[in-house]
Amino acid sequence: KAGVTQTPRYLIKTRGQQVTLSCSPISGHRSVSWYQQTPGQGLQFLFEYFSETQRNKGNFPGRFSGRQFSNSRSEMNVSTLELGDSALYLCASSLASGSGTEAFFGQGTRLTVV
Amino acid sequence: AQSVAQPEDQVNVAEGNPLTVKCTYSVSGNPYLFWYVQYPNRGLQFLLKYITGDNLVKGSYGFEAEFNKSQTSFHLKKPSALVSDSALYFCAVRDMGGRGGNKLTFGTGTQLKVEL
Numbered sequence: 001k002a003g004v005t006q007t008p009r010y011l012i013k014t015r016g017q018q019v020t021l022s023c024s025p026i027s028g029h030r031s032v033s034w035y036q037q038t039p040g041q042g043l044q045f046l047f048e049y050f051s052e053t054q055r056n057k058g059n060f061p062g063r064f065s066g067r068q069f070s071n072s073r074s075e076m077n078v079s080t081l082e083l084g085d086s087a088l089y090l091c092a093s094s095l096a097s098g099s100g101t102e103a104f105f106g107q108g109t110r111l112t113v114v
Numbered sequence: 115a116q117s118v119a120q121p122e123d124q125v126n127v128a129e130g131n132p133l134t135v136k137c138t139y140s141v142s143g144n145p146y147l148f149w150y151v152q153y154p155n156r157g158l159q160f161l162l163k164y165i166t167g168d169n170l171v172k173g174s175y176g177f178e179a180e181f182n183k184s185q186t187s188f189h190l191k192k193p194s195a196l197v198s199d200s201a202l203y204f205c206a207v208r209d210m211g212g213r214g215g216n217k218l219t220f221g222t223g224t225q226l227k228v229e230l
Contacts (some may be wrong), residue, residue, distance in 0.1 A: 055215035100165035105157035
């Protein structure tokens with residue numbers, strides 16, 4: 001069974017640009033969550049999508065957005081990039097939402113903003 | 115609001131010795147608790163979880179964790195450490211009764227170093 005796939009693995013962008021990251025969950029999983037990992041702030045929840053609907057959102061500015069498609073694949077978009085957006089962005093997929101099921105993480109996308 | 119504390123930034127242990135990585139949590143209701151491990155430049159790997167039932171939970175690679183409701187703790191343990199266990203370990207909590215969906219709140223992580 002294939003794991004969670006995130007593309008691309010590495011990205012370098014310039015301040016002010018926008019970026020789109022992609023996540024393909026484990027087959028059959030309907031919940032996709034996104035996290036930002038930085039040395040200073042640690043792991044922070046961005047948002048969760050379940051059956052194409054945003055289920056929950058973390059404390060991030062509106063520049064961070066996401067969506068989920070009918071095949072459960074998800075994308076997150078960051079507009080008007082800032083230097084502080086440099087981070088490892090992790091996607092996690094789960095079978096269900098709001099239950100005790102564990103989340104399985106992808107290898108992440110390393111975004112560097114210069 | 116839910117929170118997790120991992121009081122030790124780093125834990126050092128000799129190979130073959132038992133290891134413990136500490137975690138305490140705070141939720142308004144009953145918790146779902148998880149441990150994840152992260153190797154350099156990789157995502158998080160699931161180790162084990164506590165949902166309900168037995169307080170001692172067994173997981174992958176010989177790891178186990180003990181849930182203690184009165185102390186609101188969920189410490190990760192392994193009877194005999196291996197050098198290959200050296201990695202960054204995260205404890206996470208989800209409120210069982212909350213409306214947070216699958217939102218996980220993570221601790222700050224504990225770097226485990228196992229030396230020969």
